[in-house]
Amino acid sequence: MNLDQTAVREIVRRALAEDLGPDRLDVTSVATIPADQTDTGDLVARADGVVAGLDVAAAVFDEASGGTVGFAKKVSDGARVARGDVLATVAGPTRAILTAERTALNLLSRMSGVATHTRAWADALAGTKALVLDTRKTTPGLRALEKYAVRAGGGTNKRMGLYDVAMIKDNHTVAAGGIAPAFRLVREAFPDVTIQVEVDTVAEAVEAVEAGSTFLLLDNMEPHQLREVVAAVDGRAELEATGGLTLDRAREFAETGVDYLSVGALTHSSPILDIALDLRPRS
Incomplete structure (x- = not known):
């Protein structure tokens, strides 16, 4: 830490x-x-x-x-x-x-x-394989301190900024003409960077994995949808549930088989x- x-x-x-x-x-x-x-x-x-x-x-x-x-x-x-x-x-x-x-x-x-808020999430996920992740929704100027605090509370840091991990979100997909073209463009420009892809459906998840992605953000999906993606991906990529997650439902989402739950509230609302x-x- x-x-x-x-x-x-x-x-x-x-x-x-x-x-x-x-x-x-x-x-x-x-x-x-x-x-x-x-x-x-x-x-x-x-x-x-x-x-x-x-x-x-x-x-x-x-x-x-x-x-x-x-x-x-x-x-x-x-x-x-x-x-x-x-x-x-x-x-x-x-x-x-x-x-x-x-x-x-x-x-x-x-x-x-x-750290206190993060510990509540970590405790809620105990016994599942899912880890709680932070996001870039941090106080300007205090990101290093807040992400350290997440670690102290038992959470896991995602990327520190726009420079260390490529995250292809929906707007990037639209601008590039699709998930596969966006993934190819990032890989060609930055061969060594980790690439993560945001998806909204099972079909998009499969498309992203077939394009080469090994890390998917499953945006605003309910537990039954997450289970479908887990089955369709079948271990070919790490899976992160994101968007609208709340502590009272944390375990319900974790038990779907995803690897991570990302929670902006750890840093923007604690x-x-x-x-x-x-x-x-x-x-």
Whole structure:
């Protein structure tokens, strides 16, 4: 579940700049807290869930403080936590801790919310061969973090963007004059790229497989239709159910024999996991 630390630092710097403005200034903390004051605080879960993004939160405190705030994790990403659990402890200059607080919590809470939602899907599919996939329906600028959070929650990443996998969707098929011509054009242009094909019917699924596709997106199909495609394809391609899937019907779709369920809601509709920073009382 590695994260690109260069990408993390870039995201953290942008997020802090948004909060601190051109002068990099927290006017409230500067006005109310002596420069030499130090404190210790705990990052605490306010609800049950799954944690993701602790290293990202640590990077926020480090960046905002110039390395003067220490960050000690009490749990690991992917852990299930309960309301009241301490996730990490921070210690150092109080001004820096409070300056970093909201940015760190925004990112940590967002990522943990995605992980929590993903875990619910992974649990629903347990015992079937189907895995839950994310999509490109991510928050602009936060794709790397949100896809990491999906992994922390027990999900699987699909493609990162338009550059690493070719996905022939219905509009591409229309523009190219059919599934087979579209597949041929992509294969000729990019011989080594993985190609996935979106289909709406059993006939299109068979056409795509015969054209050479080994991965099909089965768009907005009901379980009985998915079973028909599974039988017709007969193991010649991996199959992904996509479109309009809901958690309450997840297992019904998984038990059709498809390999994946892709769920845009993992990243576009997950509520945050409420996490707070509590300074310890001063002695």
